[in-house]
Amino acid sequence: MIEVFTANRLAVLGFGIIVFFILFCWIGPIFYHTNQVQTALLSANQGPSLSHLLGTDNVGYDTLGRLMEGGQTSLIVGVAAAFLGTTFGVIWGAVAGYLGGLADAIMMRLVDALLAIPGLFLLLFLASVVTPSVPLMIFIIAVVAWLGPARLVRAETLTIRERDYVQAVRMMGGTGLRTITRHIIPNTVGTIVVNATFQVADAILILAYLSYLGLGVPPPASNWGEMLSGGVNYVFAGYWWLIWPAGFCIVATVVAFNFVGDALRDAFEVRLQRR
Amino acid sequence: MTRYLISRVLQALVVLLGVSIVVFAMLHILPGGPARAVLGPKATAVAIHTFESEYGLLKPLPVQYFDWLGQVFHGNLGFSYKLNQSVDALLAANLPRTLALVGTAAILAVMIALPLGVYQAVRRNKPDDYALTGASFLFYSMPTFLLGLIMILLFTTVLGWFPANGPTGEVPLWSQLSNMVLPIATLCLVTIALFSRYMRSATLENLVQDYVRTAQSKGVSPRRVLFVHVLRNALLPIVTLIGLSLPGILSGALVTESLFNYPGIGYLFWQAAQSEDFPVEIGVTLVVAVGVVMGSLLADILYAVLDPRVRYS
Numbered sequence: 001m002i003e004v005f006t007a008n009r010l011a012v013l014g015f016g017i018i019v020f021f022i023l024f025c026w027i028g029p030i031f032y033h034t035n036q037v038q039t040a041l042l043s044a045n046q047g048p049s050l051s052h053l054l055g056t057d058n059v060g061y062d063t064l065g066r067l068m069e070g071g072q073t074s075l076i077v078g079v080a081a082a083f084l085g086t087t088f089g090v091i092w093g094a095v096a097g098y099l100g101g102l103a104d105a106i107m108m109r110l111v112d113a114l115l116a117i118p119g120l121f122l123l124l125f126l127a128s129v130v131t132p133s134v135p136l137m138i139f140i141i142a143v144v145a146w147l148g149p150a151r152l153v154r155a156e157t158l159t160i161r162e163r164d165y166v167q168a169v170r171m172m173g174g175t176g177l178r179t180i181t182r183h184i185i186p187n188t189v190g191t192i193v194v195n196a197t198f199q200v201a202d203a204i205l206i207l208a209y210l211s212y213l214g215l216g217v218p219p220p221a222s223n224w225g226e227m228l229s230g231g232v233n234y235v236f237a238g239y240w241w242l243i244w245p246a247g248f249c250i251v252a253t254v255v256a257f258n259f260v261g262d263a264l265r266d267a268f269e270v271r272l273q274r275r
Numbered sequence: 276m277t278r279y280l281i282s283r284v285l286q287a288l289v290v291l292l293g294v295s296i297v298v299f300a301m302l303h304i305l306p307g308g309p310a311r312a313v314l315g316p317k318a319t320a321v322a323i324h325t326f327e328s329e330y331g332l333l334k335p336l337p338v339q340y341f342d343w344l345g346q347v348f349h350g351n352l353g354f355s356y357k358l359n360q361s362v363d364a365l366l367a368a369n370l371p372r373t374l375a376l377v378g379t380a381a382i383l384a385v386m387i388a389l390p391l392g393v394y395q396a397v398r399r400n401k402p403d404d405y406a407l408t409g410a411s412f413l414f415y416s417m418p419t420f421l422l423g424l425i426m427i428l429l430f431t432t433v434l435g436w437f438p439a440n441g442p443t444g445e446v447p448l449w450s451q452l453s454n455m456v457l458p459i460a461t462l463c464l465v466t467i468a469l470f471s472r473y474m475r476s477a478t479l480e481n482l483v484q485d486y487v488r489t490a491q492s493k494g495v496s497p498r499r500v501l502f503v504h505v506l507r508n509a510l511l512p513i514v515t516l517i518g519l520s521l522p523g524i525l526s527g528a529l530v531t532e533s534l535f536n537y538p539g540i541g542y543l544f545w546q547a548a549q550s551e552d553f554p555v556e557i558g559v560t561l562v563v564a565v566g567v568v569m570g571s572l573l574a575d576i577l578y579a580v581l582d583p584r585v586r587y588s
Contacts, residue, residue, distance in 0.1 A: 113293025116564040116571075120526035121544060125556050128548040129305060201416070208418045213533060214549055225418070232424055236432070247421050254416035 011263030017256035021249070025071035034065025036220070048241055055241035057230060061222075063241055067249060070222035073134060074253070077207050077223065080138045082199035085145025090192055093150040094180050097157025104154070111150050119144045120209060127215035137210070137217055141203050149195050156188045190268030197261035201254040208250055224249045279579055287572040294564045295347070298557055299340050305553055313356050313554075352561065353554035355547075362558035365543060370562065372442075373539030377528050380459050384466035385517065391467070392474020393506065399479060407471070414468035419530040423461040430457060441535030458535040465527050466520075473516045477509040484508075511582050518574020521567050 048055045055063050096107040114122070126140045160166060161184070169179050185192075208225025210216045216226050224246045231242030302309050310326045311318065318326075327333050331342055346352075352362040391407065398404045414422060431439040442454040481487065482505060490500045529541035536542065540559050547555035 109289055109293045110297075112290045113297050113564075115522065116290060116294050116567045117297070117560055118522035118525040118529070118563055118567065120529050121560050121563055124529075124544065124548040125301060125560060128551055128553075128556065205416075205418055209420075209530060212418065212420050212530070213545055228418070228421065232420065235424060235428065243424070247417075250421075251413065251417050255412055258412065258416060 008263040008266065010259045014256040014259030014263070017252055018260065021071060021075065021253055021256075025068050025075060028068040029065065032065060032068070034062035036061055036065055036069045036222075055239070057227070057242055063227075063245060066222055066227060067224070067245055070224050070227050070246070071249060073217070073221060073223040074204050074207060074225065074250070077134065077138055077141065078200045078204040078253075078257075081141035081145055081203040081206075082196050084138060085142035085203075086149045086192060086196045086199060088142065089146035089149030090153045090185060090188070092146065093153030093155075094157050094184050094188070096150070097154040098161060098176060098180050098184060100158075100161075108151075108154060111147050114144075115147050115151075119206070123206060123210060124213060124215060127210055132210075132215065132217050134217055134221060137207065141206050144206070145199050145203060148199070149192060152191050152195055153185075153188050156191055157184050160184050160187050194261055194265045194268060197257055197264055201257035201261070204250065204254055204257075224253075276579065280576065283572060283575050283579075287568050290568050291565065294561070294568065295344060296340070298561045298564070299343055301557055301560065302343070302553070303336070309553075347561070352558035355552055355555045357547075357550050357552040358555070362554055365555060366540065366558060366562060369538060369540045369543045372537070373528060373532070373541060376455075376458055376462065376532070376537060376539055377524060379455075380462035380466060380528075381517075381524060383459070383463045384470055387463075388467045388470035389474050389510070389513070392471040393478050393501070393509070395471065395475040396478035396482060397501065399475075408475070411468040411471050414464055415472070419461065419465055419527050420534045422464060423457070423531060423534040426457050426461050426464075439535075441532070441537035443538065458531050458537050461534070462524070462527050462531045466524055469520060469523065470513070470517070473513060474509065477512050478505060481505045481508045511578065514578050514581065515574050518571040521570040525563055525567070 057063055057066065092107065092111075096104045099107075122144055123140060126143060127137075130136055130140070132140070166179060166183055169183060204224075207216065207223055208228060211223060211225035212229035212232070214229075216229075217223065219226075227246040228243065228250065231239065231246060234242050305311065309330075310323045310332060314322055314326060331339060334342070350363060352366065354361050355365060358365065395404045395407050427439045430437045437456045438454050439457065440454060441458050442451040487500060487505060490504050491497075495504070525541070528539065529545060531537065532539045532541035533545045540563065544556060544559040546552070547559070
């Protein structure tokens, strides 16, 4: 399985990019000190120079330093939302598939109904109801993210449930809880891991969309999407350092997670459709 | 066939029922409920109580649900107190414009992405396939507003071919076609990236099937194998996938409309979300969700018409 993964050069590249950004965001600030707390309006919108390698933004924050700070938020939100959404979705799907019958029908029709509402509409609605903070943002994205894994795991549970070893557990008096946690969920781990990888990429994009649409996490907290959408206002002023570095970070990270996801799918030999 | 159709339509109806419950629940998870949404955060307790008793909000929730559903069936989707217009009127003005945007972009995307996917599958693992796969990966992983921005920079700032702003709602769309080009192109590119990946893998999957080898060994020309045998089979799952991508395309339309100030329901929804105009948000959500359910129902019916295996099983 590991050979299949490493034989895929794109996957190794993707993995490398992810490691690079983790080092960049968390180790970077140790070597590149910047003030990301106080604004410095006198040195706003400056181009790249020796003191600000990637210039400053409209309130004087150092862009390179902010990429590191904002990247932490983007990556944390991406991973945490994918983790939360996947965990809930897996449990939901496994329980629905295991119970079957009316409970399954009701649980899955709820999933269908939520999936019928295009993700961004639901996200914007939720973001307009609450005042977003980073933990709430993770929660909101997870509210939309759990639907995919719930469907996938439920479909797999339906086949696993009929296998002999699951029947044997039942025969020996194993509880439903034990069957689900010890036998069904471990057997869907391939599907789950592959899907969770794509979810991280999606969550980073979603955070960028919400920030762009003005319903992200308010300043002084930052993320790549918020930086990019801030830079969009200066596109005609020619302040390229406010747009392309943040855009590059988002695209590179999302591409990297997609590469890794594709390779994991091949490695686990999971046949599933994205979304 | 009839049995399949009936069961599929019933399933869609159940999902629609679920959608209506979810949207109704959205009305009630609002902080302070619907009354607070209309009267604003500064309303007094007395005012809220008066409003609630006047609009039947003190009745039990199931009763309220059926009251609300009755209103929806009578075509009354609520009233925007922020814009002082009925949600129906807002939708009637904005929905056709979104349909024009999404429809044109989707049709163009299908016309470009399907041949592209087949081409990539035939040329698989050659430099041009890698380049096209890389490009679609890039478009797919890029926030739509960044892609739109690049289009503006290229076609407005550098080349000066098309205006950067979308059409206005004041005059009919067909009289401002040049303003439509960039929004349609942006949404179209994202959709092409999505569809061509599907089409490439669907074609690849069929190229290794036994029937292809049979056709080849019978002496059927490679061109005929590709365009008659493989293409017809590869197109089948694409019908379903296009139906399933409808929510994604509509999300893309929301971002595109907000970038270009395109006066459709995505833009309307975005404005409503920013000004906390909940009746508009909920009305648009309901309409969009019903559209998605209908779209996937249509795709499944089309699939059954095209594929006899579904029809007779």
